Amino acid sequence: MDTDKRRAALIDMDGVLYDSMKYHTLAWRQMMGEYGLDIPRDEFYLYEGMTGTATIDLIWEHEFGKKCDPGQIERMYHRKTEIFKELGRKERMAGADRMLETFRSAGWERVLVTGSSQASLLDMIESDYPGAFGEGMRVTARDVTHGKPSPEPYLKGASLAGVAPERCIVVENAPLGVRAGKAAGCLTVAVTTGPIPREAFEKEGADMIFNNMGEFADSLPGLIQSLEAESK
Ligand code: CA
Numbered sequence: 001m002d003t004d005k006r007r008a009a010l011i012d013m014d015g016v017l018y019d020s021m022k023y024h025t026l027a028w029r030q031m032m033g034e035y036g037l038d039i040p041r042d043e044f045y046l047y048e049g050m051t052g053t054a055t056i057d058l059i060w061e062h063e064f065g066k067k068c069d070p071g072q073i074e075r076m077y078h079r080k081t082e083i084f085k086e087l088g089r090k091e092r093m094a095g096a097d098r099m100l101e102t103f104r105s106a107g108w109e110r111v112l113v114t115g116s117s118q119a120s121l122l123d124m125i126e127s128d129y130p131g132a133f134g135e136g137m138r139v140t141a142r143d144v145t146h147g148k149p150s151p152e153p154y155l156k157g158a159s160l161a162g163v164a165p166e167r168c169i170v171v172e173n174a175p176l177g178v179r180a181g182k183a184a185g186c187l188t189v190a191v192t193t194g195p196i197p198r199e200a201f202e203k204e205g206a207d208m209i210f211n212n213m214g215e216f217a218d219s220l221p222g223l224i225q226s227l228e229a230e231s232k
Pocket of ligand 1: 012013049
């Protein structure tokens with residue numbers, strides 16, 4: 001394939017490949033409760049994509065009007081991770097394997113781009129989605145200075161794939177992730193797999209919005225075909 005014709009899919013993990021956000025939000029709420037903070041569970045869906053540190057900082061600033069001590073942040077995030085491990089089950093998102101296979105058979109590069117650094121989930125990718133991502137084709141919280149909504153994670157993903165951002169599709173389920181994808185200059189698809197209303201994704205400028213992963217997987221062959229036809 002002509003290198004100029006190459007394209008890539010930059011794919012988020014939680015809420016896209018795994019139906020894991022319900023456990024993450026519960027773990028966040030429970031951890032904050034242990035620190036005396038009563039934060040509604042759904043609020044954490046809005047912070048999705050941010051690093052754990054950024055999320056804690058934002059809440060601390062909001063509750064107490066000051067920065068959180070780094071040692072405290074570390075303890076809180078560690079506790080959230082512990083609770084998530086107790087609660088979390090690995091549930092693959094229905095339709096995600098079909099989506100990945102469609103990109104693969106079309107010859108598109110695939111890069112995993114996640115705000116998570118949780119080894120327990122990252123390790124599962126290869127056994128749950130064998131061959132879906134090439135060796136080293138992942139950007140995690142450990143690889144970036146700024147998490148989403150900064151474009152940095154998606155720019156790094158495009159660079160790993162060796163494909164210009166405007167020739168990449170970002171697949172996201174979180175408004176801040178959509179903001180990051182758009183800021184990176186990618187065609188950004190939102191799949192609303194959680195309780196966040198469609199309007200939140202429209203506000204962030206999502207290029208396309210699907211109600212679930214199966215719906216996106218159904219539309220993907222047609223979408224790929226029309227994108228590839230455009231560039232001929
Ligand atoms: Ca996500």
